[in-house]
Amino acid sequence: MKVILFNGSTHTNGCTAQALTIVANTLNQQGIETEILSIGTTAIHDCIACGACKKGTHTCVFKDDCVNTWLEKVQNADGFVFGSPVYYAHPTGAILSAMDRLFYAGGQYMRHKPAAAVLTARRAGTTASMDVINKYFAFNQMPIITSTYWNQVYRDSNGTPTADAEGTQVMQHLANNMAWLLKCIAAGKQQGITAPAQAKTTFTNFVQ
Numbered sequence: 001m002k003v004i005l006f007n008g009s010t011h012t013n014g015c016t017a018q019a020l021t022i023v024a025n026t027l028n029q030q031g032i033e034t035e036i037l038s039i040g041t042t043a044i045h046d047c048i049a050c051g052a053c054k055k056g057t058h059t060c061v062f063k064d065d066c067v068n069t070w071l072e073k074v075q076n077a078d079g080f081v082f083g084s085p086v087y088y089a090h091p092t093g094a095i096l097s098a099m100d101r102l103f104y105a106g107g108q109y110m111r112h113k114p115a116a117a118v119l120t121a122r123r124a125g126t127t128a129s130m131d132v133i134n135k136y137f138a139f140n141q142m143p144i145i146t147s148t149y150w151n152q153v154y155r156d157s158n159g160t161p162t163a164d165a166e167g168t169q170v171m172q173h174l175a176n177n178m179a180w181l182l183k184c185i186a187a188g189k190q191q192g193i194t195a196p197a198q199a200k201t202t203f204t205n206f207v208q
Contacts, residue, residue, distance in 0.1 A: 001182050002033040004077045006070070008084035008095025012038045015120040015155040016083045019171055022161075023081055023118065026175030032182060037073065039066060044097045053105035060101050067098055071106045078182055079145075080110060081174075082133050083118040089125035091132055099136055107140045112195040114181050116145035116174055119152045120161065126152040143181060147174040 005024055009016040017038065024034040045062040052061045059068050074080070082099065084091035103110070117133035119126040127150055137144050145151075151174055153167035161167055188194075 001031075001078045001186065002035065002076065003027055003079040003081060003178060003182070004073055005034060005036045005081040006083060006095070006098075007036055007038040008082065008092050008098070009120075010039065010041045010092075010094070011159075012040070014085070015153065015159050015161050016085050016118070019118055019120050019153040019161050019167070020081060020083045022168055022171040023116075023175045023178075026172045027179055030176065030179035032079075032179050035073070037066070037070060039092075039094050039098060042066070044094045045101070046097045047100040047104055053101075058105050058108075060105050062101075065098075067101045067105075070098065070102055071109070074102070074106055075109045077110075077113070078185075079113055079178055080115040080142075081118055081145075081178070082115070082136075083120070084129065084133070086119055086121040086125040086129050089128045091119070091129045096132070099133070103136050103140060108198075111141050111198070112143075114143045114145050114178055114185075116178060117151055118171070118174070119150075120155055121152065122155055126150060145174060145178045145181065147171070147177060 005020045007017050007020055020036055024036060027034050042065050044065050084095045115137045117130045119129045134144055147170045149170045153161040154164045155161055156163040
């Protein structure tokens with residue numbers, strides 16, 4: 001079993017990366033393989049709703065950022081954690097642009113797989129940001145992993161989460177809950193229990 005963790009911060013070793021590392025290390029202790037992918041500093045394209053990803057290979061027309069690499073990675077993963085710092089009470093614009101395209105082009109690869117949001121902040125805006133990311137999971141029929149508190153960590157004046165003992169513990173509990181559900185899903189598959197079949201969506205337009 002493998003969980004991919006996405007670092008939506010441009011700082012590859014910043015507070016968000018460190019919080020995700022706590023999650024990854026705890027998952028590893030539970031026998032779950034992990035990989036952390038950083039969004040980096042390359043500009044991320046917004047989705048332009050061209051529909052090209054719905055044809056053929058399910059790849060995005062924009063080839064010069066991380067999204068197509070992420071699309072390949074998610075196909076063989078069993079769970080996901082999306083992390084972001086808080087900018088003006090919302091996740092980074094880069095991670096949202098990437099998630100728009102990732103879920104539009106590759107939602108079928110992640111459907112019914114557990115996912116979690118992790119937010120880091122100096123002070124506030126974490127729960128509003130978490131709500132935004134969690135909506136991607138809810139829309140895509142993905143079990144949302146929670147912890148003993150909101151999945152958030154506060155950074156200290158040095159930009160690290162080490163002073164937030166409760167936040168660190170929340171990350172560990174989050175990982176343990178993720179590992180538990182992944183093992184439950186795997187056990188269910190061995191007993192012939194599979195995810196519900198995907199019916200074709202009936203679209204309703206309220207303005208005719």
